[in-house]
Amino acid sequence: MALRCVAVDDEPLALKIINEYISRIPALELVQTFEDAIAASEFLNNTSIDILLVDVNMPDISGIDLVRSLKDKPLVIFTTAYKSFAYEGFELQALDYLLKPIDFDRFSKAVRKAIDYVEYKKTPREEAGDSLYVYSEYRLVKIELNNIEYIESLEDYIKIHVAEGRAVLSLMSMKKVLEKLPAGRFRRIHRSFTVPVDKVVSIQNRKALLSSGKELPISNSYSNFIQDWKKC
Template identity: 55%
Template structure:
């Protein structure tokens, strides 16, 4: 099945460019183009495309506001002449963020990210492997080897996955949400701000857990749970 998409942009030339680029990609089908956000929203209420090419700066409603208002969110590739909205795109888990003028090579790379993500979602059962998880970070799906996870830290609306070799991955997710996709017997929450891999526990003393390379506190509300699964 082709990747279905629509484009919403108040600049006719930008829509013509997207139309011409999509025509060069046999795996992609452009269902419609819209010069105003309201018409685009009305269409999206009736149809469910896989992807939206969405301009950020539009007179009636910004692309950022439109994306936040959508009840059913397809994948989004933001298009804009302004760099300062890239963080908003990251927060909305956009597939990519294209700066105008957009060349075909950069456009096609963004689209193939969306195609890969569609395939991943359609075959999610094939990725049910207790040795890895996938998280969305920096406009792409990142494969995390669970054996490399040192610990996971809450950072307001994000979690930071601390990995071996001083690497880390930041993803827009809560600790509660990431805990749902982690193997229950391998990872445990010990604090409102921390999840740890059980295999990395070296010692427990004075309401603190020593992991391979870091000492973390045990939250008061988690203390009895930790004692329970540690058998102490």
């Protein structure tokens, strides 16, 4: 079944481009477009959709205020002509944001992410297997579990250290991310650290040596990890 989309933008040309792009992707269905954000809000609060594509800067109410007003929020892709993006967009956990003028390749990547995420959400956690989705820098980011070296807690944030590329910072607690990970595959060893069990190569003096060469402390509160790891 195609994902139901609504586009909101005060520029008719922008809506025409989005309409044309959606028509080229069979997995999407354009339900309605709006140049008026207030009319869009009324429609969206009475209609179930999957994806909302909405301009950030509009004359009556902003796209951010529109999304904030919705009772049931769909996946949101913001569109904007400005590279600097408001912090409120981060709080609203948008799927992505697209800079105008939007080209089709960039648009298709954003909606592909939406399609993948919908499938991910439908799959039971124990069967999801190989990916984790977190919000980072105004976007939903997909991380392959095999690439995770370790996860670090930084007060209200977590920092996911990956084998390739830079670490991913997300506004999330360690407890919350552990709920998203396959049970038994990742273990907390310290208030500040969670590790993939299969990447721990040795333990000595209450420190876990990872396959990357990184050494992390094991606290007294999580010392049962040592005995459990020995059984693996």
